[in-house]
Amino acid sequence: MTNRLPQKKNSTVSAIPTTSTSKVATLGELAKLANYSLMDTLNCDPDATENGVDYAPRQVFSGHYVPITPTPIKDPEYVAHSNAFFAELGLADSMAESAHFMRMFTGDTSQVPAPMRKIGWATGYALSIYGTEFTHQCPFQTGNGYGDGRAISVLEAVINGQRWEMQLKGGGRTPYCRGADGRAVLRSSIREFLAQEHMHALDVSTSRSLSLYVSKTETVKRYWYTEGSRSENPDMMSAEAVAISTRVAPSFIRVGQIELFARRAREDGQFEDQLDEQVHAMQELEKIVLHLIDREYADVIDSQLSTPEKVVILAREFRGRLTSLIANWIRVGFCQGNFNSDNCAAGGFTLDYGPFGFCDVFNPYYQPWTGGGNHYSFLNQPKAAQSNFESFCSALRPLLADHKDHLLALDEIQREFSTVMDSEMQSMWAAKLGLSTLNPTAHKVLFNELLTLMMQTPVDYTIFFRELSSIPDDIRPLKKSFYNSSSQANESDSHQRDTRWIEWFATWKALLNSDCEENGSNLEEAAKQMKLVNPKYILREWFVKPAYQQATEGNYALIRELQDVMNQPYAEQSQEVEDKYYRLKPLEFFKVGGVSHLSCSS
Numbered sequence: 001m002t003n004r005l006p007q008k009k010n011s012t013v014s015a016i017p018t019t020s021t022s023k024v025a026t027l028g029e030l031a032k033l034a035n036y037s038l039m040d041t042l043n044c045d046p047d048a049t050e051n052g053v054d055y056a057p058r059q060v061f062s063g064h065y066v067p068i069t070p071t072p073i074k075d076p077e078y079v080a081h082s083n084a085f086f087a088e089l090g091l092a093d094s095m096a097e098s099a100h101f102m103r104m105f106t107g108d109t110s111q112v113p114a115p116m117r118k119i120g121w122a123t124g125y126a127l128s129i130y131g132t133e134f135t136h137q138c139p140f141q142t143g144n145g146y147g148d149g150r151a152i153s154v155l156e157a158v159i160n161g162q163r164w165e166m167q168l169k170g171g172g173r174t175p176y177c178r179g180a181d182g183r184a185v186l187r188s189s190i191r192e193f194l195a196q197e198h199m200h201a202l203d204v205s206t207s208r209s210l211s212l213y214v215s216k217t218e219t220v221k222r223y224w225y226t227e228g229s230r231s232e233n234p235d236m237m238s239a240e241a242v243a244i245s246t247r248v249a250p251s252f253i254r255v256g257q258i259e260l261f262a263r264r265a266r267e268d269g270q271f272e273d274q275l276d277e278q279v280h281a282m283q284e285l286e287k288i289v290l291h292l293i294d295r296e297y298a299d300v301i302d303s304q305l306s307t308p309e310k311v312v313i314l315a316r317e318f319r320g321r322l323t324s325l326i327a328n329w330i331r332v333g334f335c336q337g338n339f340n341s342d343n344c345a346a347g348g349f350t351l352d353y354g355p356f357g358f359c360d361v362f363n364p365y366y367q368p369w370t371g372g373g374n375h376y377s378f379l380n381q382p383k384a385a386q387s388n389f390e391s392f393c394s395a396l397r398p399l400l401a402d403h404k405d406h407l408l409a410l411d412e413i414q415r416e417f418s419t420v421m422d423s424e425m426q427s428m429w430a431a432k433l434g435l436s437t438l439n440p441t442a443h444k445v446l447f448n449e450l451l452t453l454m455m456q457t458p459v460d461y462t463i464f465f466r467e468l469s470s471i472p473d474d475i476r477p478l479k480k481s482f483y484n485s486s487s488q489a490n491e492s493d494s495h496q497r498d499t500r501w502i503e504w505f506a507t508w509k510a511l512l513n514s515d516c517e518e519n520g521s522n523l524e525e526a527a528k529q530m531k532l533v534n535p536k537y538i539l540r541e542w543f544v545k546p547a548y549q550q551a552t553e554g555n556y557a558l559i560r561e562l563q564d565v566m567n568q569p570y571a572e573q574s575q576e577v578e579d580k581y582y583r584l585k586p587l588e589f590f591k592v593g594g595v596s597h598l599s600c601s602s
């Protein structure tokens with residue numbers, strides 16, 4: 001029986017583990033775990049100011065990072081921290097509201113205890129949209145001014161043998177800010193904070209949430225929707241409180257980052273001074289790739305291998321993680337919305353919860369972001385991932401220029417992407433249906449008919465699969481997931497629809513029974529497995545909206561409630577929770593700006 005699709009674990013590093021079982025309770029204790037591999041091994045931008053007050057938009061021509069001192073938010077207030085992640089890191093919960101911790105993670109690094117550093121870093125990256133290279137998003141039209149415009153990393157620490165990078169989002173301007181304010185508002189910060197931890201609880205590989213603080217006095221202006229607006233684009237400008245959330249991952253290296261150095265390494269080199277630059281760029285490309293391997297793939301790539309050998313394994317491993325990630329996104333109804341190469345983590349986990357959403361009604365073209373088009377829509381994500389993977393492979397190619405066999409191996413890995421992706425998708429759909437495979441023709445027919453029925457009915461994606469997971473006796477429980485209830489549809493249509501569902505259900509049940517027999521399993525076991533694959537609770541946008549609305553009034557109760565419910569998405573939980581959160585999307589929320597669609601997310 002196929003069960004929950006495994007996600008690749010974040011890589012570990014060999015370091016001295018913290019042996020003590022007592023929790024890290026002060027910033028001083030956390031400081032002792034600091035270990036700045038990126039700053040210490042990669043190249044600093046030679047034009048950067050030493051004190052890190054490098055806030056004006058400018059071109060950054062070389063180097064892997066720019067040292068940046070974050071800009072603290074004014075009069076910060078604690079909003080939330082992730083208890084689950086604190087526990088995993090061995091941090092005491094009390095730290096989140098302690099003065100020193102709060103000061104650092106609201107952007108004031110002036111007093112951090114040594115060996116922590118007062119200056120953080122931002123990185124440049126390139127952008128490809130659906131495989132096409134872009135440079136004009138950068139104000140200089142060269143691509144040299146694009147990168148972390150408001151994300152500033154402030155710490156790398158090795159905690160219990162695992163290396164983590166901690167990054168402030170909304171920590172102020174950097175040379176990559178392109179003239180913007182470097183801030184994030186409370187609404188988008190709450191969305192990202194909750195979604196990251198929810199995705200982790202769903203077993204989908206992701207950056208994690210550490211903490212979230214809001215300013216009581218500092219605001220920035222953002223376009224947004226008036227209450228109940230059905231407009232596609234925001235119809236008002238409002239002043240919103242700024243916030244800093246801290247996200248954490250083994251690294252924040254994006255496909256776009258590797259691309260940036262590859263593009264430079266690829267330049268013509270017609271003139272002698274350009275040749276020097278090109279050699280330098282090639283060295284920088286190799287360095288960032290080796291760093292990526294060290295940070296994200298150390299457990300699967302032998303450090304003794306040559307660079308070309310490492311590069312080929314890297315491509316294969318990333319392909320494995322990326323295809324598994326996308327299958328998992330689709331398993332839980334997640335649409336990233338803006339899956340450009342600069343939002344695609346080279347470690348193969350979910351990054352950048354901007355215009356993301358979880359689908360309520362099943363729709364293959366579900367896309368929460370009005371600017372995202374069909375290419376980033378729900379069931380097109382495997383294709384979007386393939387484009388990012390091709391950009392990744394192109395960026396690795398300069399490193400293999402003199403190694404024909406390795407180049408051929410890379411070509412092969414790239415060519416096989418869609419086969420590997422299809423196989424991941426098939427296993428995922430099979431697991432959602434409780435089946436061990438979708439290979440036999442009868443299974444494929446069953447699946448295709450299901451897609452048609454789910455669209456035509458239409459069904460709520462989460463509720464449908466969760467009800468199916470109970471392996472009911474007939475289709476009545478499945479009807480809980482139908483958006484057009486029989487009372488709304490005309491009688492003959494609903495009769496026809498039910499007949500098709502009854503037939504589909506009978507076929508599914510028969511295939512499930514014979515699958516169980518073949519595998520020496522039973523329906524009870526199948527139901528148990530299905531409930532580990534098909535979540536009951538999903539972070540629907542209309543749950544999040546009241547939480548961020550109340551938060552603007554200083555009431556964080558709903559955020560806590562959502563943390564509790566969404567951090568155990570497979571559990572049955574109480575009747576009260578079920579009544580409130582296991583529900584179809586109310587009709588009044590359809591087509592409403594900020595709930596059903598977003599035009600921007602920052």
Ligand SMILES: Nc1ncnc2c1ncn2[C@@H]1O[C@H](COP(=O)(O)OP(=O)(O)OP(=O)(O)O)[C@@H](O)[C@H]1O
Pocket residue numbers: 146147148149150151173176177178180181182183184342343351352353354602
């Ligand atoms: N308010 C802002 N100030 C400065 N830069 C910004 C701001 N908003 C977005 N950016 C930058 O614009 C680029 C595109 O924005 P996008 O919405 O993809 O990213 P994001 O949500 O800020 O960042 P990330 O990908 O780091 O999660 C990013 O490089 C981002 O840093």
Ligand SMILES: [Mg+2]
Pocket residue numbers: 342343352
């Ligand atoms: Mg982004």
